[in-house]
Amino acid sequence: MKIDFHIHTYHSPDSLMKPARILRIAKRRGLDGIVICDHNTIKGGIEAQKINDDKNFHVIVGAEIATDAGDVTGIFLTEEIESRNFEDVVKEIWAQNGKVILNHPYRRHDLSKIDLSKIDFIEGYNSRLNEEDNQKAIKLANDYGIPIIAGSDAHCYPEIGNSRTVVKDLESLLPLNLEYKKSKQIYVTLSQYAKAFKSRSVRVFISATIVYIKYSARKCIKAIKSAFVR
Incomplete structure (x- = not known):
């Protein structure tokens, strides 16, 4: 099962992408699922989930939250995350039985404020980052034994699926393989x-x-x- 763990919609301030077209492109590019994680809101994920009528394609609702320690994404969300404090954001995600992803940990993050024991996944491959930052993220994940996922961080349609994670199933999200392509x-x-x-x-x-x-x-x-x- 191939999933792009990091896609934005027009509900983010820096994207114009519409969920319906995202779904069409994602399926055309061989994805089995996507994570919609707009900045500080689940609106894009909810919209995409509602219009998805393909039982074989999965839309995971998420939100990329700007915390006091840097961006953290919650997935499998059903309600908006209200806090912007890292510890409280994690608590809100867990309260919804969600998972916590540390996105691009070496871009505008204060890792001294982040308790890595509370992180479920680290984004090791982000298509918008250079190889050096991605390799540092991978090393961080390996040092702490945290599973690594890949996401395109797509804000424009051509970026969708540039990075993807092959997972065993939706329940465990156990990463089996990672595919990465740098975005222009x-x-x-x-x-x-x-x-x-x-x-x-x-x-x-x-x-x-x-x-x-x-x-x-x-x-x-x-x-x-x-x-x-x-």
Whole structure:
């Protein structure tokens, strides 16, 4: 069973994706299930679950919560998570018989505030991250004996399914294999433009443009060096 553990919808401030189209694309790309985990809300997951009429395809409702220690995702949720304190968020997830995922642990996280014994899974492969950060996440998971999952962190349709986890079944979610494909930087930029559009923020628009220009410049310099520097 192949699952993409990290997908956003238009219920996130930085995505415009509609659940119905997400479902069609996910199935077309060979997925058996997806986790919809919008920023700080389960609305996208609930919507996707309601319109999913395929008994052989599974929609897991989640939410990526911005805690005081960094992003933590709860899955198998039925109610919104109200707290933003790490310890209390975990308690709310457990109260719903949910599972706790530590997303991209080396991107804007304070690991000193996170009790790793309360983490069910660590996102070892995130399609939006570079190889170095993913390998650090994998090492962290291995050091603490925590199962590793993979997710695309899709905010744009072409990203869906870029990373996926092969699991034994939905009950245990025991990871058997991980598949990873890096997403293109343009989709990261587009999601920031979506955020700028939805929030009417000129600052976010300018920031996204600067980041993309810098990224493009680095790629050009790298290409020139590889072509002419021996």
